[in-house]
Amino acid sequence: MNVRKIAAVIMASAALSGCGDAFSCDNPESIRAINEIVTSNALNKMNLSTYKKFGSIGLTPDSLTLRLDNIHATDSNPSVNSLTCKAQLTVVYSDKEKARMKRIMGVIEDRAKGMSNYNASRLFIDNVNNSARRMTDTRTVTGTVEYIVFNTKDKVITEVSNTPGVNKVIDDISYKLLYPTAQLLEVDKNTLPLDRFYSKETLYVFSQ
DSSP states (O other), rough: HHHOOOOHHHHHHHHOOTTOOOOSOOOOHEEEHHHHHHHHHTTTTTTTTEEEEHHHHTOOGGEEEEEEEEEEEEETEEEEETEEEEEEEEEEOOOHHHHHHHHHHHHHHHHHHTTTTTTTTHHHHHHHHHHHHHHHHEEEEEEEEEEEEOOOOOOOOOOOOOOHHHHHHHIIIIIIHHHHHHHHHHTTSSOOOOHHHSSHHHHHHHOO
């Protein structure tokens, strides 16, 4: 993940409809910019099972719900009119994505009953199915995000700091939330065979 790219995307995004009257760590524009850049960087990660970006598989920012808590300033620089901020980030599946995943799971479960080894492998297949449904309701990614808010003449510009913490959050979103969802979407689109879906690897992905 490129440091300059992150800063540029956030600053451009925040400048579109900045709110210069709300110079604080928890101003709505900064929160929107943070959510946008974290989500877009996660969606741009590569799905290693298909070598396609998660964003090209059918996943969108609407697939996730992000929340910032414990937002506070850790430093300020009056000479450039900026605040250094820190917050706890929590990411889960959106209600819309949960509903879609459960619908797809219903389709997959029906298709699995037609597999030649269904009866012999039923316990394992049920284990994968149950793990997927449980993950949909409970999977959560948390981490820390640090950012700088600059108060310019007519807008607030937000720059996310490229720290190990935010990099880990983006990686965790990609591989703990988006990757499992991508597996379901690929089975639904018949780009991932059922016999590959019902594997120890998939069970691990849903159970971790």
